[in-house]
Every structure is written in C-alpha cells, then in structure tokens.
Amino acid sequence: xxxxxxxxxxxxxxxxxxxxxxxxxxxxxxFLSALWFSLFFGVVVLLALIIDTAIDGAxxxxxxxxxxxxxxxxxxxxxxxSELRGIPVEDLSNRFTGFRAGILGSLxxxxxxxxxxxxxxxxxxxxxxxxxxxxTWYNRLIEVNLQNLAAVPSIIYGxxxxxxxxxxxxxxxxxxxxxxxxxxxxxxxxxxxxTREALRAVPTEIRQGSLALGATVWQTTWRQTLPSAVPGIAxxxxxxxSRAIGEAAPLIMVGLAAATWDPTGFTSKVEALPMQIFRxxxxxxxxxxEAASAGIIVLxxxxxxxxALAIVIRNKFQKSW
Amino acid sequence: xxxxxxxxxxxxxxxAPVLTGRKRPGExxxxxxxxxxxxxxxxxxxxxxxxxxxxxxxxxxxxPLGDFLATRDPExxxxxxxxxxxxxxxxxxxxxxxxxxxxxxxxxxxxxLSEYASRRSxxxxxxxxxxxxxxxxxxxxxxxxxxxxxTLLNDILSLNVSLTNSLGAxxxxxxxxxxxxxxxxxxxxxAVPQALRQGSLAMGANRMQTTLRVVLPAALSGVAxxxxxxxSRAVGETMIxxxxxxxxxxxxxxxTEGHQTMTAxxxxxxxxxxxxxxxxxxxxxxxxxLLFAITFLMNMISIRIVRRFRQAY
Numbered sequence: 001x002x003x004x005x006x007x008x009x010x011x012x013x014x015x016x017x018x019x020x021x022x023x024x025x026x027x028x029x030x031f032l033s034a035l036w037f038s039l040f041f042g043v044v045v046l047l048a049l050i051i052d053t054a055i056d057g058a059x060x061x062x063x064x065x066x067x068x069x070x071x072x073x074x075x076x077x078x079x080x081x082s083e084l085r086g087i088p089v090e091d092l093s094n095r096f097t098g099f100r101a102g103i104l105g106s107l108x109x110x111x112x113x114x115x116x117x118x119x120x121x122x123x124x125x126x127x128x129x130x131x132x133x134x135x136t137w138y139n140r141l142i143e144v145n146l147q148n149l150a151a152v153p154s155i156i157y158g159x160x161x162x163x164x165x166x167x168x169x170x171x172x173x174x175x176x177x178x179x180x181x182x183x184x185x186x187x188x189x190x191x192x193x194x195t196r197e198a199l200r201a202v203p204t205e206i207r208q209g210s211l212a213l214g215a216t217v218w219q220t221t222w223r224q225t226l227p228s229a230v231p232g233i234a235x236x237x238x239x240x241x242s243r244a245i246g247e248a249a250p251l252i253m254v255g256l257a258a259a260t261w262d263p264t265g266f267t268s269k270v271e272a273l274p275m276q277i278f279r280x281x282x283x284x285x286x287x288x289x290e291a292a293s294a295g296i297i298v299l300x301x302x303x304x305x306x307x308a309l310a311i312v313i314r315n316k317f318q319k320s321w
Numbered sequence: 322x323x324x325x326x327x328x329x330x331x332x333x334x335x336x337a338p339v340l341t342g343r344k345r346p347g348e349x350x351x352x353x354x355x356x357x358x359x360x361x362x363x364x365x366x367x368x369x370x371x372x373x374x375x376x377x378x379x380x381x382x383x384x385p386l387g388d389f390l391a392t393r394d395p396e397x398x399x400x401x402x403x404x405x406x407x408x409x410x411x412x413x414x415x416x417x418x419x420x421x422x423x424x425x426x427x428x429x430x431x432x433x434l435s436e437y438a439s440r441r442s443x444x445x446x447x448x449x450x451x452x453x454x455x456x457x458x459x460x461x462x463x464x465x466x467x468x469x470x471x472t473l474l475n476d477i478l479s480l481n482v483s484l485t486n487s488l489g490a491x492x493x494x495x496x497x498x499x500x501x502x503x504x505x506x507x508x509x510x511x512a513v514p515q516a517l518r519q520g521s522l523a524m525g526a527n528r529m530q531t532t533l534r535v536v537l538p539a540a541l542s543g544v545a546x547x548x549x550x551x552x553s554r555a556v557g558e559t560m561i562x563x564x565x566x567x568x569x570x571x572x573x574x575x576x577t578e579g580h581q582t583m584t585a586x587x588x589x590x591x592x593x594x595x596x597x598x599x600x601x602x603x604x605x606x607x608x609x610x611l612l613f614a615i616t617f618l619m620n621m622i623s624i625r626i627v628r629r630f631r632q633a634y
Contacts, residue, residue: 023527023528023529025527027529028527028528028529031529031533032437032529034429035429035430035432035433035437036433037429038425038426038427038428038429038430038433039429039430039433039434039446039449039450041426041430041496041499042426042430042449042450042452042453042496042499042500043449043452045453045496046452046453046456048468049456049460049461049464049468052464052467052468052472053460053463053464053467056467119358120358120361121358123354123355123358123359124355124358124359124361124362126355127352127355127356127358127359128359131352131355131356132356132359138360141363142359142360142362142363144624145362145363145366146362147620147624148366148617148620148621148624149362149365149366151550151553151554151557151616151619151620151623152369152557152613152616152617152620153556153557153558153559153584153612153613153616154557154559155557155559155584155587155588155609155612156369156373156557156609156612156613157369159369159372159373159605159606159609160365160368160369160372160373162372163368163371163372164368164372185365188362188365189362192362216345216348217348218347218348218351218352239455242455243455245457246455246456246457246458246459246460247457247458248457248458248459248559248560249458249559249560249563249584249588252559252588252591252592253587253591274457274459274560277459277460277463278459278462278560278563278564281459281462281463281466281467281564282564289467292463293463293467296460296463299457299460300456300460303455303456303457304455307452307455311448
C-alpha cells in the first residue's frame with residue numbers, strides 16, 4: 001500500500017470517528033448554534049454590564065473618586081461652591097463623593113485576610129495531601145466537610161465571624177480584624193482546595209528522590225514539594241483573595257459601616273469598597289448612582305487585575321513536569 | 322501511639338516503603354500542627370452551627386413556631402414580623418428563575434466545551450465562561466437594578482415590572498451561577514468513556530445525536546450534581562436579591578413584583594439597628610438556620626450524587 005493511500009485512510013478515519021461528516025443537517029446546525037450562543041451568552045452579558053456601568057460612571061472618573069471620603073467635600077466649601085454655581089449643597093457633596101475609605105479599607109481587609117487564610121489553608125492542604133491516610137474516618141470527614149464548606153452561603157460566614165469577635169471580647173463592630181476573619185473563613189476552603197491541587201501536580205518522583213536521600217517526610221515536604229507547588233498555590237490564593245475583595249454579604253453581618261477616615265490598624269473601624277457600593281446603589285439620587293457606577297469600575301479593575309496577575313504567575317512560573 | 326503515628330510516606334507518593342527509622346519528635350509535632358489546621362475546617366462547621374443555633378433557639382422561646390412557619394405575619398405584631406414562609410417562597414421563586422437561565426445555558430456551554438471544542442480552543446474558552454464567576458455579586462445586583470429592570474424588562478420587553486422584582490434578580494442570579502453549572506457538568510461529560518461515543522458514532526449517529534442521546538444520559542448523575550450545587554449557590558446568594566429582589570414579603574406568584582428572600586431578609590435586617598437578644602435580632606438567626614439547613618442538605622445531595630456517579634465507570 002502506498003504512503004499516500006495510508007495517509008488518506010487515516011484522514012478519513014479521523015473525520016468518521018469524530019462524526020463531523022454527519023453534522024450537516026438542519027437540526028445539527030441549529031443545535032450547534034445554540035451551543036455557540038450559550039458559550040458566548042455570558043461574555044455578552046459581561047460586556048453589557050461593563051459598558052453600561054462605564055457609561056453611567058463616566059462623569060466621575062476624576063481624582064475625587066480616589067481621594068474623597070463618602071460625601072467628602074467639607075460643608076462650608078460646598079456652600080461656597082453652591083453659591084458660585086447655583087447647585088444645591090446636598091447634591092454637590094454627592095457629586096464629589098469618593099471611595100477613599102472603601103479602597104483603603106478593602107486593601108487592609110485583603111492583606112489581613114491573606115495573613116489569616118494562607119498559613120492555615122496551606123497547612124491544612126499539606127496535611128491532607130502529604131500526611132493523611134485517606135481511608136480513616138476523620139480524614140474522610142474532613143474531606144466531605146471541606147466540600148460542604150465551599151458551598152455555605154457567604155452571609156453565614158459573617159454570622160460566625162460576628163460570634164467569634166464576640167467571644168474574643170471586641171466591643172466595637174466593623175473593625176479590620178472582624179471583617180478579615182469573615183473573609184478568611186469564606187476563602188479558606190478555596191485556598192485549601194487549590195493548594196491541594198497544586199501539591200497533587202508535583203510528581204511523585206520528586207518526593208521519592210528526596211526520601212531516598214534520607215530526608216524525612218517533613219523535610220521532603222518543606223524543601224521539595226511545597227517550593228515546587230508555590231506557583232500553583234499563589235495562583236489559587238490570589239483568585240481566592242479576589243473573591244474576598246468583592247464580597248459584601250459577610251461584611252454586613254460583621255457590622256461594617258460608612259467611614260470618613262483611613263484605617264490605621266487591625267482594630268480600627270473600616271469600610272470596604274463593595275459595602276460602599278451596596279449602600280450607594282440603594283440610594284436613588286442621580287449623583288450617587290453615577291458615583292456607584294464609577295466605584296464598580298474601580299472594583300472590577302482591582303479584581304480583573306488580580307485575576308490577570310494569577311494567570312501571569314500560572315503561565316510564567318508553573319513548571320510542566 | 323507507636324507504629325501507627327509514625328510519619329508514613331507522603332500519601333501523594335503512592336505506596337513507597339514505610340520509613341521505620343529512629344523516632345523524630347519534631348516530625349510528630351509538625352504533623353500534629355498540620356492536622357490541627359485541617360481539623361479547623363470541621364471546627365468551622367461546628368462553629369457555624371453553634372453561632373446560629375443559640376440565638377435561633379432563643380427566638381423559638383420568644384416566638385411560637387406556628388408564627389414562624391406561617392404564610393402571613395400575625396395582626397399587630399409590630400416591628401417583629403415572624404412569618405418565614407414568604408421568605409422561603411421568595412427564595413424559591415428567584416431560584417427557579419435563576420435555574421431556568423443557568424441550567425440550559427450552562428449545560429449547552431459544557432456540551433460545547435466537552436464534545437465539540439478542540440483541546441486548544443477549550444484552553445481559552447473555559448476561562449471566558451468562568452470569568453462570570455469572578456464578578457462580585459454586589460456588581461450583579463447593581464446591574465440588575467440599573468440595567469436589567471429599567472432597560473431590559475421595562476423598556477425593551479415592556480413588562481411593566483416594579484423597581485425591585487424577582488424576575489430581574491432571578492435572571493441576573495442565573496447568569497452568576499452559569500459557571501458553576503457549566504464547569505461541573507463539563508467534568509461529568511468528560512468522564513464519560515470514549516468507547517460510548519465511538520460506539521454511537523459507529524452506529525451512524527452524528528455528534529448532536531451522540532451528545533444528546535449517549536453522552537448526556539451517561540453523565541446525567543454528574544449533571545444532576547451540578548444543578549443541585551447551582552441551586553445551593555442560588556439559594557445562598559445575598560447581594561443580588563438584597564439590592565434587586567425587593568424588601569417586602571410576598572406570597573404572590575407574580576415574578577414582576579418584589580419578593581423578599583431569606584438572604585435578603587438577613588442582610589436588610591442586619592443593616593438595621595436591632596439590639597442583640599431582641600426577637601427581631603434573633604429572628605435573623607432562625608432564618609439563617611433554615612438557610613444553612615437547606616444549603617447543607619443540597620450540598621450533601623450533590624456530594625452524594627457525585628460519589629455514586631464516579632463509581633459507575
């Protein structure tokens with residue numbers, strides 16, 4: 001048999017085995033277009049969301065958005081200005097409202113959340129992947145429990161965090177530590193699950209080589225397995241934190257409220273960007289809605305930036321074994 | 322605690338020989354610390370139950386159970402409005418609308434990714450679908466309030482809906498849980514053995530027939546698990562319904578009206594100023610207990626189905 005005919009037969013075999021040759025009737029084409037529609041439905045909605053919000057908030061992409069507190073302009077200043085321009089004082093302070101407290105607060109919350117969730121999450125994942133014997137009842141309990149925790153409504157984590165803050169004896173509600181505990185509880189399952197996947201991707205040979213050279217299990221884990229898994233862990237953790245930074249429901253339960261100051265420590269009262277957006281979204285005044293739209297763009301840029309960072313880390317540093 | 326607690330090989334390393342060297346107390350301490358971190362996840366579940374149960378029990382001591390499981394608030398109950406069934410109905414209605422969007426679209430996207438897309442295009446198509454899960458729910462809520470309800474439902478579809486309504490909230494909620502349904506059902510489709518597809522194609526079926534009549538039925542339990550998990554997400558989502566779903570209890574079946582849901586009730590009441598210990602404050606926890614019980618049940622059903630379907634092949 002000639003080479004050409006073999007090649008031709010192989011090519012035909014590929015077409016037949018994928019069933020593509022029979023795809024050309026009306027039903028198939030309609031079905032395939034429905035699949036395409038579904039695939040891009042989400043992207044279309046997302047684009048509509050971003051474009052609509054950006055247009056609504058376009059008038060507010062100024063410096064006040066970042067430097068002012070909510071209704072941040074001083075009252076006398078507003079009065080002077082309103083006499084000059086003939087705009088009502090109330091309207092004016094909304095027109096210069098900004099997200100300084102929310103942006104700084106969200107950054108504080110994010111760092112504190114990371115400090116709480118990453119060590120705990122990585123430790124738990126390391127135990128489950130490297131130390132645990134899978135068939136004992138308590139390890140199975142932990143497995144099932146983790147799967148369940150990943151789907152517990154976020155607002156319930158806020159209730160737990162509020163209870164923990166009560167136990168710790170903090171008098172004031174809405175401080176950095178309380179919000180961070182709520183967010184850390186929320187993303188802990190995500191951090192654990194992604195860290196486990198990263199550890200699982202490290203080939204067995206690395207561990208065996210280390211063990212064969214006389215290292216103990218912990219030495220193997222600490223010096224070989226964990227360093228090899230760092231890009232995967234970083235990617236998962238950043239994605240978890242990007243979820244935390246956009247979450248508002250648990251923060252309501254912890255009692256975060258409007259702030260006109262910068263957070264200064266773990267126990268200072270704090271505001272978060274999504275909370276500020278939530279409160280402003282319920283206010284029907286035009287200027288407030290405009291500011292809320294601009295705030296959403298700021299939040300989306302922060303979150304998309306973190307997602308992009310996670311993808312860059314994954315593509316640049318992840319080893320392919 | 323001698324032989325069994327000795328650090329074995331990493332379980333990721335398969336069945337490597339057990340190292341029976343000299344005792345290393347440091348290793349045992351580290352192992353214990355790591356295990357403590359893992360056990361913390363169980364403590365979180367117990368903590369949630371304790372944190373919610375205590376005030377919820379107080380509530381049922383203050384208010385008769387019949388008032389809680391009622392379709393309307395008793396006359397003259399004042400600030401406290403104890404009826405929970407309207408909240409349950411609001412959640413159910415919003416969730417049904419959300420699933421009506423998310424299940425067909427999520428399944429179809431999963432079918433394309435698993436059955437039609439080449440390995441290369443899947444690599445960038447899948448993150449695009451999952452991008453939807455990265456948008457904060459408060460942003461979705463604002464979108465429902467500022468675009469979907471006034472522009473899409475009122476102007477374009479001229480449905481004459483109220484400012485906050487279950488339809489808009491449910492639609493946007495559906496968009497939010499598309500990635501959950503799509504991602505898990507794609508896993509289920511991919512787990513169907515290639516031999517089943519080849520058998521179908523060999524009998525002369527095309528890709529649509531193979532997908533719908535062979536792959537989908539074979540992956541049905543996995544798809545069911547995906548839908549149940551999506552359902553659980555929809556029930557527990559807060560910010561969309563708190564912003565766009567309305568803040569008054571209603572038993573009406575009309576989705577163009579507002580219906581307060583369980584999560585919206587919790588968020589809207591918690592933002593108010595009820596002193597801890599009052600029945601109004603404790604009712605939050607009674608509703609949260611109901612919410613936790615429902616989502617817990619859903620998650621367990623989903624986990625159970627996934628486990629059973631994994632054993633099938």
